[in-house]
Amino acid sequence: MPTILITGTSSGIGKATAVRFHSEGWNVIATMRDTSASDLADLDNVLVTRLDVADSASITAAVTAGIEHFGAIDVLLNNAGYGAYGPLEAFSTDRIRRQFDTNVIGLLEVTQTVLPHMRRRRTGTIVNISSIGGQITFPLGTLYHGTKFAVEGLSEALHYELEPLGIRVRIVEPGMIKTDFGGRSFDFAMDGRLTDYATSVEAMGRLFGRLASNPSSPEVVADVIWQAANAPGAQLRFRAGPDAADLLDRRKAQDDATFINSIKALMAE
Structure with a gap:
């Protein structure tokens, strides 16, 4: 039976996808930073098994363990990530680096670690996992959108170099999803001294409230990930959620x- 390795399976999209693929008879390598409560x-x-995308040794160990346990990795789902929002001035350099290290550098390093195995097998x-935020932007999302635009670009470029080797690349773009993105997966920065941004912060809160009024479930995204992993043909991007389809169509038009x-x-309403 085929095997999928998923990063960030402690909750939300990652966990729902692990359950979905397991229900379809797949082997699942479910990775996360803390495995104790899974x-x-x-x-x-x-x-x-433990995998922290900011810890190179844990990436190597998880990929090695997965291959040794199941014999192969057929699909890699790069799901781990979080969102940093707030005025750019409110973020320290360390917090800026953490956002890019997690959402971009970590994704690239996990991919680099799995690629030799897939390349040998052809x-x-x-x-x-990108986001509608990889094609459109919202206020105060300089860091988050910067990472998701990067995921879109690197994925499209990888498509060219890996397709001749028999390796497919797919991008999944969720809309607003009912997960803990607003909790531990959300890093909001604001300095009370930066009063010039107060109006934008308030407006962003109203905008997010409207956009998130009817979020899709993580299972909706898991279904789209299943389609992306198994669909024949060369389709690169897969939208997840009706709001994603609506907003991305509007942006394109x-x-x-x-x-x-x-x-x-919308912010002014």
Whole structure:
């Protein structure tokens, strides 16, 4: 049976995807920074192992353990990540680096570690979790959107270099999802002395409240990931959630000024 390695399976999209692939009869290498509280290990054909995308040794150990346990990795899902929002001035350099290290550098390092195995076998699929925020931006998301735009670009470029080797690259773009993104997966920075940004912070709160009024479940994204991992053909991008389809269609149809003004209008309501 085929095997998928998933980063960030402690909750949300990662956990829902692990359960979905397991239900389809796949072997699952479920990775996360802290494995102590995971109940995924109770499932047959699921290997729970530690992987912190900011820790190179843990990446190597997890990939090695997964291959030794199941014999192969057919699909890699780069899911681990979080969102940093707030005025750029409010972020320390360390927090800026942490956002890019997690969402971009970590994704690249996990991919680099799995690629020799897939290249030798001349087969495999890499699914990278982007976001609607990899195609459009919201206020105060300089860091988060910077990372997700990077994921879109690096994934598209990887598609060219890996396709001749039998390795496919897919991008999944979720909209607003009912996960803990607003909790431990959300890093908001604001300095009370930066009063010039107070109005933008308030407006961002209103905008997010409207956009997140009817979020999709993590299982919706897991279904799209299943499609992305198994669909034949050369489709690169897969949208997850009705709001994703709506917003991305609007962005594609409108020029910069029109779309940006529509976001500003939502902020002002």
